[in-house]
Amino acid sequence: MLDTAFRHWLDANAEAIDQGQCDPHRVLAHIAESQVLRVGIAPALGGSGGDVTDAVEAIAAIASRSLASAFVCWGQRAFIEYLLHSPNEALRERLLADLLSGELAGATGLSNAMKFLSGIEALQVQARAQADGWILEGRLHWVTNLRQSGFVVAAAIEAEQGQAPFVMAIPSASVGLERSDDLQLMGLQSSSTAALAFHQVQLDRSWLLHDNAREFLPRVRPAFLALQCGMSIGLARRALDEVREHLQGRGSFLAEAEQVLRERLENTVGELKQGLLDGRFLAQPAALFKLRITLAESAADAVQMELQASGGKAYLTAYGEGFARRWRESAFVPIVTPSLVQLRAELQRQAASV
CATH class of the missing domain: 1.20.140.10 (Butyryl-CoA Dehydrogenase, subunit A, domain 3)
Structure with missing residues (x-):
């Protein structure tokens, strides 16, 4: 499943990745170069074919050598999966190629949303509607693959009263989006894991993944x-x-x-x-x-x-x-x-x- 060069790189760098002694940019770059992000995606969309079970096996192959690297791959591949399921074709066309190549980091900020879906906690980002989009306020406490050189993060948003919560992709260049320093974890240090704060972040509808979370x-x-x-x-x-x-x-x-x-x-x-x-x-x-x-x-x-x-x-x-x-x-x-x-x-x- 993994090419020889990538296997050797993981074996040689697994400890450094875990302890934060490896540049996180290199982790995602090597994952992308190995082509594993394309597994389970139709060739017409830039993938190598197969289905999501093949993508599970690709992440498992990485995890057998470095769980931190697999954690990064999961975040990237999960965001790609959201794009594949989104009705927003224009957004998919705009982002997918750069996500598959590793030029852009994709972060799955939907952990809070999955807990919301099960009634475990409330959504942590709120929206106020404006002419062509929303103003966002709130915080995501733990998100992986927030690469310093640029990322896009998925988040479920609490809408104004009487409206359905929705899901957006938020680019790192958004004014008012604040990334914390990397969280000090016991391991998994080169995974670009940090918190995000939303201070009057304005986004238009072109970044909407789905209008009903x-x-x-x-x-x-x-x-x-x-x-x-x-x-x-x-x-x-x-x-x-x-x-x-x-x-x-x-x-x-x-x-x-x-x-x-x-x-x-x-x-x-x-x-x-x-x-x-x-x-x-x-x-x-x-x-x-x-x-x-x-x-x-x-x-x-x-x-x-x-x-x-x-x-x-x-x-x-x-x-x-x-x-x-x-x-x-x-x-x-x-x-x-x-x-x-x-x-x-x-x-x-x-x-x-x-």
Whole structure:
């Protein structure tokens, strides 16, 4: 799935990317040069063909080497997915080529919106209508891929009373849009993750992704979450590969446990792909939530198994650097919005309402 040069670059730079010692601009540039952003997109639109399940596998392949890089790829690819589903063809024609080439960074600021859709929190950006658009006020507290050299971010906007919330693309050059310094994370530092404040930001209708968030968000949610699941899939597969490497064919209870976990993982991946292809997640989002939870748990279990297989070596700097990074990565997976706590709360709410 990944070309040889990109694999080698990820392997050589995974620690630097995680610790913020790699220019974030280079991360997105290498992702774009590898052509993975074009996977799952029709050739007529500049893609290489396939479907969204292929894009999930592309993100998983990156995550097996660097979750921070996969996180950046997810943000970019998710924004591209929003454009593909938007009725605003002029906006798609204006932005898509630069997004696919990595010239422009795309940020998925819809984490707040996905929580809004499930009734978890209110929208954090509000609009006041004017002649040919809106004036925006508010804040997005955590957004990835806000590249300093320029970006466009998707956000769901709370409209004035009596009107439907809508979804917009907001360019970084907008007057009144303020980007914070990069957030100081435990890892994932070269992911251009920051907060955004909206101070009287004026935008016209040409930046509208969809005029009704309650219609648009359920339509893009399957891809939003499935692409996100690619991070769990890639991390789990890599940890299980490390288990096999440590065991070197020796039969043991760990070898049997590794096989059971790998089968559970791949069966879940199969369910995810089937649900994406047959469209069931549009009407049954709970089924997707459960798969997201299972995949996150599989990643955590796989990294824990890697620790058991490697033993004390995991705590020796010379041997355990990759493991230490994967441990931090596995701690991040459950809190990516929507977090596992939020998903379980939503599943509990749905069960109670039946």
